[in-house]
Amino acid sequence: MKTTCPYCKTDSVFYRAEKLTDTESSLDLQCADIKACGARTTYTLSVKKLLQPSRLPIDKQNPNPNGLLSSRQRIHCSCCGQPAVIYARYNPTHITSDFYTQCQNPACQARVLVDLSYQSTELPPITNVQLMAVQIIRTTPPKRRAELQLDLLAMAG
């Protein structure tokens, strides 16, 4: 499952998934462009619609104990817990995506529409001002850095 940073549209790196309920998981993502953005965001992955019910009887259905998403970023069927494949993706906005999934368990074959949507920002992106400051510090020889710091503090009053 591929995700992009809501701030700069760079691919995001997935670093944690947590089960909330059988039909909902939360995902922590970090922008892959750590130097220029590095925003950390939380998304929710939830079952939006059961497109084709599971062939398994209700008492044989068993959702995945780790939730909809495995640690290897694999989507699992919300009915039987087995891995599912994404056969279509639709992005209504840049902070929400719909994934059409099909369960790979032949005894189940459920088709589920899951929705990935932005929840919150844990770490905001690096701003241009911060980036400029970093550039100035990088181009300043190490010996001058301490003086620069004092100069800036003096200027700030």
Ligand SMILES: [Zn+2]
């Ligand atoms: Zn970003």
Ligand SMILES: [Zn+2]
């Ligand atoms: Zn299934």
